[in-house]
Amino acid sequence: MYICLCNGVTDKQIKEAVQSGCTDLSSIKDKMAVGNQCGKCTKNARKVIRQEIEQDANLIAKFS
Numbered sequence: 001m002y003i004c005l006c007n008g009v010t011d012k013q014i015k016e017a018v019q020s021g022c023t024d025l026s027s028i029k030d031k032m033a034v035g036n037q038c039g040k041c042t043k044n045a046r047k048v049i050r051q052e053i054e055q056d057a058n059l060i061a062k063f064s
Helices: 011-019 025-031 042-055 058-063
Strands: 002-004
Touching: 002 011, 002 042, 011 025, 011 042, 025 042
Parallel strands: none
Antiparallel strands: none
């Protein structure tokens, strides 16, 4: 599903970024163009990030 329509970023891309260590919106923004135009996607992007972290509790320990 597309999260950022302006830049064509999907939830899958965000999940992959979280798995590679981007565990907050700021680091996702650094890696890909999310929320840098209209900004309407940031709420949904945060939700995807949070859900991915909750699904894999090891991420917090891995990147802390």
